Amino acid sequence: MNKEIYDIAIIGCGPAGLSAAINASIRRKSIVLLGGELCTPKLQKSPLVSNYLGLPEIDGRTLRDKFLRHTRSLDIPILQEKVESVDRSEGDIFSLQTKESEYQARTIIITTGVTVAELVEGEREFIGKGVSYCATCDGPLFAGQQVAVLAFTNEGIEDANFLADICSKVYFISGGGLVPNGLKEVVEVIENQKVEAITGNEFVSEIKIGDRALAVNGVFIYRETYMPAQLISRLNLTDNHINVDRLFQTNVKGVFAAGDCTGKPYQLAKAVGEGQVAALSAVQYLDH
Numbered sequence: 101m102n103k104e105i106y107d108i109a110i111i112g113c114g115p116a117g118l119s120a121a122i123n124a125s126i127r128r129k130s131i132v133l134l135g136g137e138l139c140t141p142k143l144q145k146s147p148l149v150s151n152y153l154g155l156p157e158i159d160g161r162t163l164r165d166k167f168l169r170h171t172r173s174l175d176i177p178i179l180q181e182k183v184e185s186v187d188r189s190e191g192d193i194f195s196l197q198t199k200e201s202e203y204q205a206r207t208i209i210i211t212t213g214v215t216v217a218e219l220v221e222g223e224r225e226f227i228g229k230g231v232s233y234c235a236t237c238d239g240p241l242f243a244g245q246q247v248a249v250l251a252f253t254n255e256g257i258e259d260a261n262f263l264a265d266i267c268s269k270v271y272f273i274s275g276g277g278l279v280p281n282g283l284k285e286v287v288e289v290i291e292n293q294k295v296e297a298i299t300g301n302e303f304v305s306e307i308k309i310g311d312r313a314l315a316v317n318g319v320f321i322y323r324e325t326y327m328p329a330q331l332i333s334r335l336n337l338t339d340n341h342i343n344v345d346r347l348f349q350t351n352v353k354g355v356f357a358a359g360d361c362t363g364k365p366y367q368l369a370k371a372v373g374e375g376q377v378a379a380l381s382a383v384q385y386l387d388h
Contacts, residue, residue: 102203106132108382109196109205111183111331113139115368116359117211118167119375120382125174127383132203133171134179134196140164142213143368152368163368184234186331192354199236207382210342210350210357211375212326214366219340220250222298223321224329230304230318233330235259238318244268247318248307250295252276256322260287263320271307271314328361338363348378349385356382 108124110117113135121133143149146160155163171178181198186208188194196203223231232238235249239262246269249260256272257280264270264284274280274291283289296308298319307314328335328342336343336351341363348356358374360366 102132102201104130104204105193106130106203106205107386108132108207108209108379109134109194109203110209110211111196112211112213112359112361113178114211114213114359114371115140115143115167116213116371116375116378117209118171119372120209120211120358120379121176122171122174123376123379124383125176127380129383129386131176132179132196132205133176134181134183134198134203136180136182139168139178143167149368183331185237194354197234197237207354207356207385208332209348209375209378209382210328210331210355210361211359211371211378212328212331212361214325214360219327220295220298220321222300223319223327226298226300226304226319227329228333229302230300230316231298232318232320233322233327235262235320238320239263239266242267242318245317246315247271247320248273248314248316249320249322250275251278251280251322253278253322253324256320257282259320259322260284271316273307273309326361328357347381347384348374349381354385 107129108131110120110133124131143160143164149158181200183196185197194205194208243266247267248271249256250273252275260272261284264286270287272287272289280289293310299306307316307319334352342357342361344357344362348358350357356378358378359371
């Protein structure tokens with residue numbers, strides 16, 4: 101665990117996250133910037149950006165490189181670690197858990213980009229009641245029980261193998277054409293089947309796949325994008341976007357959000373501007 105308590109933790113290193121990091125750094129706040137292996141992949145793939153003020157007809161890769169150079173010029177490191185969950189201690193300090201470490205901060209800015217468009221039926225209702233997105237965090241709670249892993253990324257394969265060592269039964273449901281290479285033999289693979297629903301009473305008891313109903317106590321889901329409630333379950337959402345006010349404060353004290361995760365329009369200039377406002381609002385929050 102990293103023992104430093106940062107002023108601001110920024111989750112996501114797209115345009116909104118980089119903008120927030122630069123503005124918070126200029127205001128002399130200590131920050132930790134946590135992002136994926138490739139920051140701003142959507143921007144990098146764009147052959148032409150024609151509506152970014154002052155830089156007409158620039159390609160996305162060049163603009164992305166300018167963003168990253170600006171960030172690095174201020175000695176802001178980008179830690180390539182995915183945040184699995186966020187908790188708050190009694191002292192109003194947030195703890196951010198990744199597979200590699202744990203970080204602490206006084207405020208958080210969420211800049212995770214566009215989130216999942218379509219959820220599995222029952223997914224949102226059972227978050228924290230059997231639905232999880234992190235086997236490292238929650239797997240031990242299901243020791244000796246039956247679980248299912250719905251995976252669209254290779255991370256799901258790794259965690260399915262981890263769960264196989266502690267659970268009585270692991271079903272692996274391959275999503276989005278993911279090839280389930282490297283799974284332990286005890287894991288039962290289900291391919292080319294759509295997950296219809298996650299059901300139960302107070303807690304998960306079943307997952308429906310095609311014409312099958314599997315009795316499980318837990319469902320672990322792995323996607324490329326975050327679901328906002330995956331990080332902080334108390335966030336107020338509309339259509340799976342984070343609700344914010346004019347200062348980009350969420351309903352959770354000390355938590356801000358900016359960029360595509362706050363809703364349409366999904367535009368570069370909007371993300372950069374929101375990242376700046378969110379950072380300045382977090383600074384003001386800390387100073388008061």
